[in-house]
Amino acid sequence: MKNKFSIFNSQLSTLLAIVLTFAGCNDTKEEPQLSAASTVNFDAAGGSETLAITANIAWTVSGHEAVTWLDISPSSGNGNQTVTVTATKNTVTTARSAELTVLASGVSSVRVTVTQAAAEAPALSITNPANVTIDEGQGATFRVIASGGVTPYKYQWQISTNSGGAWSDLENLTGSIESATSNELKFLSVEAALNGAWGRCVLTDANNVSVTSDRATLTVNARPVIVSTIAGNGVRGFADGTGAVAQFDYPGGVAIDAAGNVYVADTQNNRIRKITPTGEVATLAGGGGSQSFADGTGAAARFNNPRSVAVDAAGYVYVADTQNHRIRKITPAGAVTTLAGSGMNGFADGTGTAAQLNGPYGVAVDSAGNIYVADMGNNRIRKITPQ
Numbered sequence: 001m002k003n004k005f006s007i008f009n010s011q012l013s014t015l016l017a018i019v020l021t022f023a024g025c026n027d028t029k030e031e032p033q034l035s036a037a038s039t040v041n042f043d044a045a046g047g048s049e050t051l052a053i054t055a056n057i058a059w060t061v062s063g064h065e066a067v068t069w070l071d072i073s074p075s076s077g078n079g080n081q082t083v084t085v086t087a088t089k090n091t092v093t094t095a096r097s098a099e100l101t102v103l104a105s106g107v108s109s110v111r112v113t114v115t116q117a118a119a120e121a122p123a124l125s126i127t128n129p130a131n132v133t134i135d136e137g138q139g140a141t142f143r144v145i146a147s148g149g150v151t152p153y154k155y156q157w158q159i160s161t162n163s164g165g166a167w168s169d170l171e172n173l174t175g176s177i178e179s180a181t182s183n184e185l186k187f188l189s190v191e192a193a194l195n196g197a198w199g200r201c202v203l204t205d206a207n208n209v210s211v212t213s214d215r216a217t218l219t220v221n222a223r224p225v226i227v228s229t230i231a232g233n234g235v236r237g238f239a240d241g242t243g244a245v246a247q248f249d250y251p252g253g254v255a256i257d258a259a260g261n262v263y264v265a266d267t268q269n270n271r272i273r274k275i276t277p278t279g280e281v282a283t284l285a286g287g288g289g290s291q292s293f294a295d296g297t298g299a300a301a302r303f304n305n306p307r308s309v310a311v312d313a314a315g316y317v318y319v320a321d322t323q324n325h326r327i328r329k330i331t332p333a334g335a336v337t338t339l340a341g342s343g344m345n346g347f348a349d350g351t352g353t354a355a356q357l358n359g360p361y362g363v364a365v366d367s368a369g370n371i372y373v374a375d376m377g378n379n380r381i382r383k384i385t386p387q
Contacts, residue, residue, distance in 0.1 A: 032057045034107045042116040046087040051112060053081050059104040067098045070114060085114060093121045093150055124149030126203045129185075129216040136223045140187040142199050144213050149205030157185040160198040164215065167200070187218075195220035230262070231281045238269045238289060246281035248273070253308035253362070255317070263317050265306040272309060272319060272330060284317065285336045293324045293343060301336035303328070308374075310365045318371055320363040327360060327373060327384060339371065340384050347378045357382065 034055045042049065046069075053059060060076040061083065071086040090096060095118040102110040129142040146153050157180045158167040170180040178186040185199065198215040229244070237247035249268035256262050260277040263284065271286030286306075287299030294302035304323035311317050318339065319328040326341035338353060346356035358377030365371050371384035 030056060032104065032106045034059060034102065034104045034110060036102050036110045036112055038110075038112060040085050040112060040114045042087040042090075042114070044090040044117045044119045046089045046116065048084050048086045051083040051085050053077070053083055053102060055079055055081075055104060057104050057106070059102055061100055061102050063100040064098065069096065069116070070098050072100070087114070087116050090116050090119050092119055094118050121150050121207075122148035124203065124205050124209050124211050126201065126211050126213045128214040129199060129201065131217045131219070133219040133221070134190060135221045136192045137189055140190050140218060142185040142201075142216055144183050144201045144203070146183060146203050149209055150207045152206055153183075154204040155181050155183055156202045156204075157181070158200050158202060160200075160215070161194070161196075163196075164198060190218070190220050192220050192222040194218055195222070230279050231275050236268070238266075238271070240273075240282050242281065243279045246273075246275075252306070253320075255309045255311045257311045257315055258313065263309045263311055265309045265319065267305050267307055270303045270305065272303070272306065272317065285330050285334050291323060293321075293326070295328075295336050295338055297336065298334040301328075301330075301334075307360075308362045310363045310371070312365045312369060313367065318363050318365055320360040320373065322359050322361055322376075325357045325359065327357070327363060327371060340373075340382075345377060347375075347380070349382075351387075355382075355384075 034057065036051060036053045040049050040051055056079060058078040061072050064070050064072045064075070069088045069090070073084045073086070095116060097113060097115045100112040100114060102112065125146070125148050127145045129144055132140045132142060134140050142157070157170045159170055160167045170177060170185065172178055172180050176188055178188065185201070195218070197218045199218060200215045201213045202210060204210040231243055231246045232248050233244040235247060236249045238249060239245060239247040248264065248266050251264050252267035253265040254262055262275040264273040264275065266273045269289055270291055272284045273281055274284045275281050283299065285298055285301045286303050288302065291304040292302035293304060294300065303319065303321050306319050307322040308320040309317055315332040317330040319330065321328045325343055325345045327339045328336055329339045330336050340352055340355045341357045342353050342355070344356060345358040347358060348354065348356040357373065357375050360373045361376040362374035363371060369386040373382040373384065375382045
């Protein structure tokens with residue numbers, strides 16, 4: 001009996017030792033754990049996605065507080081949990097992202113990147129410019145409005161003067177064209193030659209997508225042509241005076257100075273006449289009415305069928321004295337000298353009277369004082385340089 005009791009005690013002791021050992025194993029502390037997906041992705045429409053957090057401890061999510069387009073719920077928890085991440089609609093044409101951090105005590109934090117795709121850009125479009133009607137010499141403005149696409153925009157205005165047969169890019173031109181590469185094209189002063197021209201605008205966005213507006217028509221009303229008589233009465237003769245009191249005899253050429261005075265080659269009267277802006281006619285040089293030659297001042301000078309006149313910036317008048325085969329020069333005071341030509345019809349280059357002309361018919365002067373002559377009988381254009 002004693003032996004049986006001893007065996008039972010021994011077995012009970014062994015069982016208690018096993019139980020105590022097992023209990024000691026359960027008291028071992030578990031290591032903290034934290035993990036989550038590294039990315040959450042949204043399309044431009046937004047919505048909600050889930051983020052699974054695996055943990056055996058308490059955790060919090062941060063980084064979303066200042067992100068206006070993003071919401072996290074819940075932002076804290078304990079143990080395994082699914083978090084809802086909500087993004088609003090992206091209305092801009094650039095993608096966006098935010099960085100979230102999942103934090104817990106005693107473990108490394110987990111970084112989660114949230115991305116959202118860019119909104120699709122609206123289709124690029126442009127309004128059509130309106131037709132413009134103006135009077136000659138006025139300014140004209142064409143305007144378009146761009147929308148959609150991706151900014152910044154580029155504008156290029158084009159013009160066609162043959163009903164769309166060919167188009168040319170416009171460029172800014174001082175005093176004539178402004179803003180040829182903006183949404184508003186400006187013509188500062190339009191000539192009648194552009195009547196009926198077409199204009200259009202080519203719009204290109206930052207993605208190099210282009211659209212072209214419909215064409216607009218420019219209508220230019222030409223200035224009315226008004227003919228009036230400033231001097232002369234239609235009767236051949238000679239008389240100084242104002243307006244219709246004055247008389248001329250086959251006037252052959254005119255020129256105008258900076259002050260608005262008109263100079264007349266009064267051919268058959270063999271005189272050079274001057275008309276003021278108020279219409280008063282006086283004889284600048286030439287007298288007697290006969291065909292002759294003489295240098296001198298005012299009526300003392302003589303001409304032979306003068307056909308053309310020109311005037312320079314200083315007010316000096318140049319005369320193609322046709323039948324005298326000379327170019328004459330008249331000062332503002334009326335003093336006449338011979339600039340070139342010997343008086344004999346012929347041809348020779350040279351200085352002053354050493355040169356020969358043959359029936360000089362036309363004369364002009366440039367800004368540098370050079371004189372150009374239509375030497376009719378010699379079939380040449382002559383140049384006289386100032387000395």
